[in-house]
C-alpha cells in the first residue's frame with residue numbers, strides 16, 4: 001500500500017517524494033556540482049551565497065526534465081517565469097547557461113538537486 005501511495009505521489013509529481021530518482025544519477029550529480037563550479041555561487045551545501053540563491057528547495061518548483069532544460073538555457077526560462085525574474089533581480093550575476101554540458105550531466109545535476 002505504501003508503495004502504491006509513493007507511486008501515485010510520483011505520478012502526481014508531489015514535492016519531496018521522488019522514488020524515481022536513480023541513486024547513481026544523484027551521486028554523479030553531486031560530483032558534477034563541485035566539478036562544474038556550482039558551489040562558487042550556490043555554496044558547498046547548496047545554501048546560497050551573495051552570488052546565487054539557496055538551492056535546497058528546488059523540488060518545490062521543478063521536475064527532472066524541466067530542471068535539466070533550465071540548466072542549458074536559464075535565460076529563456078527567466079523570460080517565461082516571473083519567479084525566476086524576481087530571483088535573478090536579487091543578484092548581480094546571472095545563472096550561466098550550461099548548453100555545452102552533455103544532457104546526461106545536466107540530468108545528473110538536476111537529479112542531485114531534486115534529491116536534496
Ligand code: HEC
Pocket residue numbers: 033036037038039040041042051052053055058061071074075078084087088091093094095096098109113
Ligand atoms: C556565477 C554564479 C552562478 C553559477 C556559477 C551557477 N549559478 Fe545557478 N544561479 C545563479 C543565479 C544568480 C541564479 C538566479 C536565477 C537566474 O539568474 O536565472 C541561479 C539559479 C539557479 C537555479 C534555479 C533556482 C530556482 O529557485 O529555481 C538552479 C537550479 C541553479 N542555479 C543551479 C546551478 C547549477 C547546477 C550550477 C552549476 C552547474 C550553477 N547553478 C552555477 C548563479 C550561478
